[in-house]
Amino acid sequence: MRTPLTVGIASLAILATSFTPVLATEKRELDSHEHGHVKLEIAIEGNAMEIKLEAPGESIVGFEHAAKTDDQKAAVAKAREQLSDANTLFVIPADAGCTVQASSAELHQHGNHNEFEGEYTFNCTNTAALASMETKLFSLYPSIEEIDVDYVSANGQGSVELEADSPRITFAPAG
Numbered sequence: 001m002r003t004p005l006t007v008g009i010a011s012l013a014i015l016a017t018s019f020t021p022v023l024a025t026e027k028r029e030l031d032s033h034e035h036g037h038v039k040l041e042i043a044i045e046g047n048a049m050e051i052k053l054e055a056p057g058e059s060i061v062g063f064e065h066a067a068k069t070d071d072q073k074a075a076v077a078k079a080r081e082q083l084s085d086a087n088t089l090f091v092i093p094a095d096a097g098c099t100v101q102a103s104s105a106e107l108h109q110h111g112n113h114n115e116f117e118g119e120y121t122f123n124c125t126n127t128a129a130l131a132s133m134e135t136k137l138f139s140l141y142p143s144i145e146e147i148d149v150d151y152v153s154a155n156g157q158g159s160v161e162l163e164a165d166s167p168r169i170t171f172a173p174a175g
């Protein structure tokens with residue numbers, strides 16, 4: 001004869017087992033993309049600088065389902081255009097002599113989530129003068145709370161967390 005307590009524990013065990021896969025899936029999604037958080041990868045090598053951007057749609061246009069209404073489609077088109085313009089997004093010291101070689105952005109849908117992905121390539125006459133740079137992403141998209149930057153340059157590699165009041169990336173000094 002089973003007591004109510006035993007039945008309770010047995011039910012919990014069944015619940016835990018059946019819910020585990022769902023939790024694991026949600027965890028993976030959170031790991032790959034957190035709303036309000038944007039990722040930047042910057043690689044400086046020789047005279048070239050390459051920047052990759054990943055931004056949740058929620059932080060850029062405020063929604064992540066596929067655009068349905070004309071307003072939503074217009075918002076996505078405007079964001080793609082703006083995110084395709086490296087000169088609008090980044091402020092690079094003039095001494096470094098960087099010019100944009102390629103600049104593009106696309107929106108990728110992943111189930112209920114989507115992400116803007118940007119790629120920017122610069123040619124610079126003097127990367128030694130590239131001690132720091134700034135991003136305008138916070139002022140363009142106020143829903144962005146944090147930008148996680150990973151960079152690699154001839155002087156080394158590092159990670160920086162930017163916030164709206166500290167939008168400057170300072171690269172590791174030479175030596």
Ligand SMILES: [Zn+2]
Binds near residue numbers: 033035057058114
């Ligand atoms: Zn999302």
